[in-house]
Amino acid sequence: MARNDTLLKKAAQQVEGLGLASPAPLLVGVSGGPDSVCLLHLLWRLAPRLGLSLRVAHLNHGLRGQEADEDARYVAGLAQALGLPLHLGQADVAAVAKARRLSVEAAGRQARYGFFAATAAAVGAQGVAVGHTADDQAETFLLHLLRGAGLTGLRAMERRSWWRAAGQPPLLVLRPLLGVGREETLAYCAAQALQPRQDHSNLSLGPLRNRIRRQLLPLMAQYNPRIREALGRAASALAQEVAYLEEQVDAIWPGLAQPQGAGVLLDTQALGQLPPALQRQVWRRAWMSLEAEPELEAAHLEALARALARPGRRHLSLPGRRAFLKDEGHGWLGPVEAAPYPLPTLAGEWPLAVPGETLIPGWRVEVELLPSTPEGFGKRRSAPGWDWGLGPTAPLMAHMDWRSCGGGLMARGRRPGDRFQPLGLAHPKKLQDFFVDAKVPHPWRDRIPIVAAGERILWVAGLRLDESARVTSSSREVLRLTFHLDSRGRGL
Secondary structure, eight states, rough: OOOHHHHHHHHHHHHHTOOOOOOOOOEEESSSSSHHHHHHHHHHHHHHHHOEEEEEEEEEEEHHHHHHHHHHHHHHHHHHHHHEEOOOOOOHHHHHHHHTTTHHHHHHHHHHHHHHHHHHHTHHHHHHHHEOOOOHHHHHHHHHTTTOHHHHHOOOOEEEEEEOOOTTEEEEEEEETTSSSSHHHHHHHTTTOOOOOOOGGGOSSSSSSIIIIIIIHHHHTTOOOOOHHHHHHHHHHHHHHHHHHHHHHHHHHHHHHHEEEEEEOOHHHHHSOOOOHHHHHHHHHHHHHHOSOOOOHHHHHHHHHHHHSSSSSSEEEGGEEEEEEETTTEEEEEGGGGGOOOOOOSSSSEEEOOEEEETTTTTEEEEEEEESTTTTTGGOOOOOOEEETTTTTSOEEEEEEEHHOOOEEEEEEEOOOOOBBBTTTTOEHHHHHHHHHHTGGGTTTTHHHOEEEEEEEEEETEEEEBBOOOOOOOOEEEEEEEEEEOOTTTTT
């Protein structure tokens, strides 16, 4: 019993140190396993002394059939025995993983914390306490290490942290047992006759975390029997390093970044002058401001650093349908669908008046017929006129041989299977391949006007003419097309 009293004192010290606001209820996330059951029982015993108002929350992930249903019934019975309110949820984690292209573990975490956040908001809870132990901390440290994480990832879990996700209220997450070993929670449950559930999926060596738990950590324990404590100390030390870097970011953030739409606008010139360690922390802060999951990994941070260091315009695709767009002196980080592209998707077909002026969504198209061929027309190519992040750098202009165009000009967006022969090339090319070679960001490709005559593409606006439309010394009439940005055309 003395061992249980020691664990109770540990939990009391941790809870008192977490600064809980006692009038508001506290959710306790309970899976039914030994760690979370131990946590719930400890908090239940401490509640009268510490003034805690507890509520039990359990999510059925829909992954283990009858076994998962029995877990839910066990948690419900435990909550009833302790006289605590219960909140049960159900999720199809496999479907979430498939839809969001996540691992089952990552999808389960999103679903679980999303459920906790929604429940906490509904009942006015101050946060959720979860049963992560020192063993979980060691596993998480090694998991992040094997994936090449930096300082932020290697600090693993914190006793008090915030979970944020787009479209969800922020959630305070508390881990009172982070300094407690799994053997201690098992012993406590046995002493209290709690009989927690066992998740047999933890026996599988398929998930990397399970292999770390069942293979790697026991092997490391042969070199250091107290390896879990050692990894916990390393994580704690790194958390202090990260806290210092966060303080530095706090001081410079207002001058580096400002919200823009659903994303954040960054002063890339100033950011590029920071030491690499501070740069990475700024990227993490910007990513966190998006409430985005999954988290940025080391490979993503390296790609952002390369984009920042290279001159000119850059576009980088990131996890969770996020993107980074860079121009000279500034960059934008945020959801692809909310990127500051000033142009709408060009849908439908829009006949062009020749000569004359035509309004289409986002554009005013001016078409002129020139009676002669000024010197140099036959040698000019339609120069790129796009800033991948800001839109057209100037009105987009091209000159074509009117007789070769054949009449019936229209403006439209791209279509599957589009092909044309870019000016200067000997053979036709798929428009998709042309966009890839020209480094046109994917989100822009439906926004670039295509000028066509029937099925024949004559001009990819601002990028390249078709070889058949080029002006030569024998051209009698020259067609000048100019696309001007025009808000009057929007939404038509």
